[in-house]
Amino acid sequence: MAAHTPDRKQLAPGRTAEGAPGEPVIVFDHVSRVFGGRSGEVTAVDDVSLTVHRGEVFGVIGFSGAGKSTLIRMINGLEKPTSGTVTVLGEEVSALSEAKLRPVRRRIGMVFQQFNLMHSRTVAGNVNYALATAGWPKARRRERVAELLEFVGLAEKAKHYPEQLSGGQKQRVGIARALAAEPEILLADEATSALDPSTTSEVLSVLRRVNEELGVTIVAITHEMEVIRSIADRVAVMDAGRVVESGRVFDLFSRTNHSADAASFVTTALKDRPNAEEVARIRRRTDGRLVMVSLRDAAAVSAVLGTAGQRGVGFEIVHGGVSATKDSAYGLLTVSLTGEETAVEDFLADLGRAGDVQEVQQ
Template sequence: MIELKKLSKVFDTGKGALTAVDDVDLSIAAGEIFGIIGYSGAGKSTLIRLLNGLEKPSSGSVVINGQNITAIKGSELRKARQKVSMIFQHFNLLWSRTVKENIEFPLEIAGVPKNKRDARVLELVELVGLKGRENAYPSQLSGGQKQRVGIARALANEPEVLLCDEATSALDPQTTDSILELLVDINKRLGLTIVLITHEMHVIRKICHRVAVMEGGRVVELGDVLQVFQSPKAEITKRFVAQVTDTEDSQETIKNLRKLYPTGELVKLVFVGDQTEQPILTQLIRKYPVDVNIVQGNIAHTQRGAYGTLVLQMKGSAQEISEALAYLNAESVQTEVMSNG
């Protein structure tokens, strides 16, 4: 569906060259929700502008549905852009227009007859959950409602790709979740390919199938979201995963337990997919004469399955603990000894 090949973008800042995107190769499947995560300056915003043709690459290509959009211009590029829509962090609505008028604006530009515009707007208002608010102005809407208008407007011309540029960064957590759930629903109903850029791992965890982690203009890690949560490789990826799986309280607890139980072991367990539903810990206690104290744990749900972490304080002989850990590893549970007695 989307192929980025050796894609680079270099800006002339007047003080020298700045490489915003550096030799990126990516393949995004049709109907996939694909996340791109990175901190400020990682190059993700430039990358998304290359995807919709707002920026021309310094080298490399962007191919969408077999069409190389980096090799076209003028009316041909404008036509291609109609198949790649975008929603923004700050909504970018027309404040003098109602909800209905904002949604139909791209249809007006495309020359769609009024009767067809009206029918399409009604359909989209229903889809994004704004029925009854058609005649409201943006100033009368909440942040979440404004973003729903932005999504409906982006869908007006029936695009094949929806780009989301930090689309939930200006929203509170509860509203963020409702918008993410709407995007998942749209993806399932319409089979729409969604490319989402963010600096929040919660967003990636909630809705994305796969993720690319960017740093310094390069993709430093790429994979299935559940796989990345289970085994993050790059240091920056580990920091992002920690946003969702670790808390300061749990780290403080671990530090305190190291002092309180110097002869025990602190062990972090990682459960993935069906493992989160199995009574593995119960079986461990029955099989091995070790004392187990649950320190901290949580389960995060991704589009590909659940991911759980559990920190245990284990007491017993070195051999007993070693055998217990071997059992967990045999059950495909990742273990990490976090303290030594």
């Protein structure tokens, strides 16, 4: 991609050498969006403040209706806040007229759940059209189209029409088109929600390369935990318009003490936590004390579990799972502990130093 991107390194350097995030590129400051309707008002986004830094992949996750689409649409000015400000690449987009928004929008690409390709144009034609719209001179477009299709692995499909492609291939064309004019930010609106699991991973790996190789900042909204797990650095969990939890992906997945609002989403989405029905089933066959232990440091937790026998504590792993995020493995085990109360207390204190421990309440 170097041919037309001589200043790409200065433009979008991604993280610094030390791994610290770049400067803020998207800032939501106390943003609310209220829609009026016949059946009353809906607060789609409710007092959201968050910052996305250059070079990161920021995920926004939540159930349908949580306000994710409204939030992402405010980044490129397709939606305006009712109150608060949205600043993107240094411009307060929430205050800009359509005409003044145009140059900012050129620096932001977008991919959609339903791909939104033009069916009467070939794959190359779709990408070329985006370049033409962005004002690229004809002489430079052909080479740029080839470069983009090469990047998304579809060089040999240039002359095909969208209907001849699989869902994953269509979305890769969507990504090539979104990257055409060298955006600094890419917005992905449920980019993999229409795809099956294998094509989802193919598209996610292209998005990861867009971030890592081109240094493009990505905001991905999704209801799929898998998307967050595999590409995001940080995540905000939305519920009823509010951000109920945010932070590094690993921290969110490995924590047991979620706020009440976030807990309902997180426990539903993460299968390593027993739901109420599973807890009831476990309780029927064990009368031990049930605790959830996060494996932030699996070796440390294993070392403590290994001392159980000699301390007179019996333990059984009754539920759990270990998965990989973008950076590392995390896991959550539910164990049933039996033995003298003081021995169990003592053991739990050590376990709490190795991991994050929470008593199962239900």
